[in-house]
Amino acid sequence: MNAETSETQDGSASKGKARALEPTEQTPLLGHASRSPPLVEDSQPTTDRRTFWRRVGLTFLLFVAASAIALIVTTLLARSYAAQLANxxxxxxxxxxxxxxxxxxxxxxxxxxxxxxxxxxxxxxxxxxxxxxxxxxxxxxxxxxxxxxxxxxxxxxxxxxxxxxxxxxxxxxxxxxxxxxxxxxxxxxxxxxxxxxxxxxxxxxxxxxxxxxxxxxxxxxxxxxxxxxxxxxxxxxxxxxxxxxxxxxxxxxxxxxxxxxxxxxxxxxxxxxxxIPPLPGLPSPGRHSPFPSISQLLTLKSFNISASASNSSLAISAIASVIDPAPANMKFTTPPLPFIISLPDGKSSIPIASVETAPFSLTHPNITLNISGTVLPLPSSRTPVLSTFLDHYLSSEPNPIIITSPIFPGISVDTLFPAPYPRPRVLRNVTIHNMRIIPVGKSFLASGTVFAHIVLPKGTNIDLDVKRVLPDVLVFDGEVPDDVGIPTRGAAPPAPDLPDPLPAKAFGHIRPDDWLDAESKPVDSEDGEGAAFAVSANIVDVPIKVLPGRQKEFSNFVGKVIFGTGGAVAGILGEAAVAVEVSGLPIDGGTGSGEMELNGLPFKGSVRIHKRTFFEGRPSIRELHKFMRAVKRILQVGLELL
Structure with missing residues (x-):
């Protein structure tokens, strides 16, 4: 209340100095020495503080409650998800x-x-x-x-x-x-x-x-x-x-x-x-479709064998094509992969080559493999197995082989080494120079020098030394007919049976009792062929046996030789066995001769036989008498055979 204003009992205001109040029990002892603020003004801040802390507490309780609820919900959700995951x-x-x-x-x-x-x-x-x-x-x-x-x-x-x-x-x-x-x-x-x-x-x-x-x-x-x-x-x-x-x-x-x-x-x-995806070139898989062999999946596109740089071994190179079974967008790379090629020999096998593939990647539809390696040392006792392999190959027949890898011990793959097509013509231009026919008793002996070319299959560039030959020859009256196929009887001992039925116009059979020593030298080969060699061997007094039931053909041929002005042409057809020494073939660790026998080499040729084949040089009176006696003997033998 202001000191200069007061109120009367009737409510009117009076101005001027205020009248002093009578002291009472409530009057402060110090009077006006110290004036305190009214009590109404002192309670407001206290109320604000209490309201603030009340709100803080309520907010905290709400937060705690919300956190508890969230924790409970989260726990329930986590347990729910965990329960689902556990199942x-x-x-x-x-x-x-x-x-x-x-x-x-x-x-x-x-x-x-x-x-x-x-x-x-x-x-x-x-x-x-x-x-x-x-x-x-x-x-x-x-x-x-x-x-x-x-x-x-x-x-x-x-x-x-x-x-x-x-x-x-x-x-x-x-x-x-x-x-x-x-x-x-x-x-x-x-x-x-x-x-x-x-x-x-x-x-x-x-x-x-x-x-x-x-x-x-x-x-x-x-x-x-x-x-x-x-x-x-x-x-x-x-x-x-x-x-x-x-x-x-x-x-x-x-x-x-x-x-x-x-x-x-x-x-x-x-x-x-x-x-299994469809594979190009193969039937679709199924119960009624045979499982493809390795030879169906792999194709040998080229094969080369040649002497190594040191000429102490044989180097192998090849290009093969394999069907790619992987998806077109898949990439695949490998380091060089080694393999061993072996030939079966009864219940065992003979390693003959060590090769490895160059690093390759996937290409569609086929993967190209570049292969290189060398021929492994071969015991001399096992050369017949390699000879058989070469015989089949040169006869255009597939060969069984076994493929293994040192990185996969115990795993082996049986497959076929493909045969060349068409069949290689190894023996060519076969003929007999200076052929002489001499009657002895009821038989005739032939002598002369056999000449031929040996041409190895494409990709085979090795050095050969032909040591021995063993021909098995059918002799024809005239050129060998075109429709007569070359027999596949084998020329190596023992002597094979005669073909049945006998070819038309064939009348004689020539087969030495033993191998003939031979000589050879390298000659130029044509493009697309392997190494070539000229081979010669002397025939000395080898019997010409008249074929059963072909006496008439024999007599006709002898008549042409004796009475014809230009002699007569004799067709020759047969097979030969050849013993060769291969340079660089490691037989017995390199100490062996490296000689192998190749059997069943077919040939076809002809030779012209003249009267002079019954004597040498310019005939003397004695040789003419000898020739007449030979003619007489031939006629007698011919009549007896007829």
Missing amino acids: VSPEQVLREAVVFSGPDRIDVLNVTADGGLWVQVEGWIGVDAGKVIHVDSDPDNDGFWSDIWKSIGRWGIQRLGFVTIDLSTITVRSTYDPSVTLATINTSTVELLLTADPPPNQSWLSKLSIPILLVPTHNSSDIVEFLRESWRHEFLSVVTEIPEVRVRGGTARTSSWRARLHREELNVKTPINLK
Whole structure:
């Protein structure tokens, strides 16, 4: 109240100095010495402070309550998702959640001592974690609360981000025979990105590049049988067995709360079925389609064998074509791969060549392989096996071979070495110079010098020294008819049977009792052919045997020789065995002669026989008498034969 204003009892105001109040019990002792503010003015700040702290407390309680509710909701959601995840099998995760595209590239890095392959596999992979715990969006069926519930789940997946997977050794077994182990696989730790709600295309997949150690089985028969069954069922069907799978949240370097999320699965089995794609040039797989052989998958386009630079061994080079069964967009590279080529010899085999493929990549529709190597040392006791191989090859017949590799011990592939087409004409221009026919008793002896060219097949550029020959010859009255095929009876001992039926116009048979010493020298060969050699061998008093029932043809031929002005042409047809020494062929570690016998070399030719073949030089009176006696004897023998 102001000191200069007061109110009267009737409410009117009086001005001037105020009248002093009578002291009472309530009057302060100090009077006006100290004036305090009114009590009404002192209570307002206290009320504001109490209101502030009341609000703070209420807010705190609300926060605590909301946090508790959120924790409870989160816990319930986490337990709900965990319960769903616990009921999901690894097989279901692989089948429904894991999406893999590829592989796009496979690089063979190196080979281990136990026959394993380290390969780098690249592809695209993604994990649709939202589908596993059923939080993937479904606009047609999701309601308000369902959408909120799923959104929280998708948010949690995004927060988790990655999972890290560690696998124990994977065993791959055949579905058709579970007792057969086809391979074992070891992988490094894999980090996979989780996706909550991926788009329908594959744009959400992330790049995967992982090294894998693949160790195939050493039992080749198990692999062949698996491939046969797969071809029959049209699927490569296997089961992978993983003894232990460990999954934890986050990446391998994560040490946050994510690493506390982990799960372990034991004895995980997963079936894998891959449909066999159509292969160009081969029938479609199926129960009524035979399984293709290796010779159907691989084509030898060229083959060359020549002396090495040091001339101490034989070098091999070849180009082969293999059908590419991989998808067109897949890339594949390898280092050089070694192989051993062997020839079967009863229950054993003889290694004859060591080769390796140059690094190659996939090309469609066929892969080109460049192969190089050398001929291996061969014991002299095993040269007949190599001779048989060459006999079949020169006769245009396929040869059985065995392919193995030191990097895959125990695995062998039986296939055929392709035959050349057309059949190589090794013996050419066969003729007999200075041929003489002398009657002795009831038989006739022939002498002369056999000349021929040996022309090796295309790509065979080696140095030969022909040591011996053994011809088996049919003699014809006149040129050999065109419709008479060259027999394939074999010329090496023992003597083969005569052809049945006998060819038309054939009347005689010439076969020495033993090998004939021969000489050879290199000559120029034509383009597109192998090395060529001129060969000569002397025939001395080799019997000419008249063929059964061909006495008339023999008499007609003798008459032409004796009474004709220009003599007569004798056609010759047959086969020859040739013993050759091959330079650079490592027989007995290089100490052997390297001699081999080639059998069944066909030839066809002719020779003109004159009267002078019955004597040498300018005939004397004595030689003329000898010639007349020979003619008389020939006529007598001819009449007796008739």
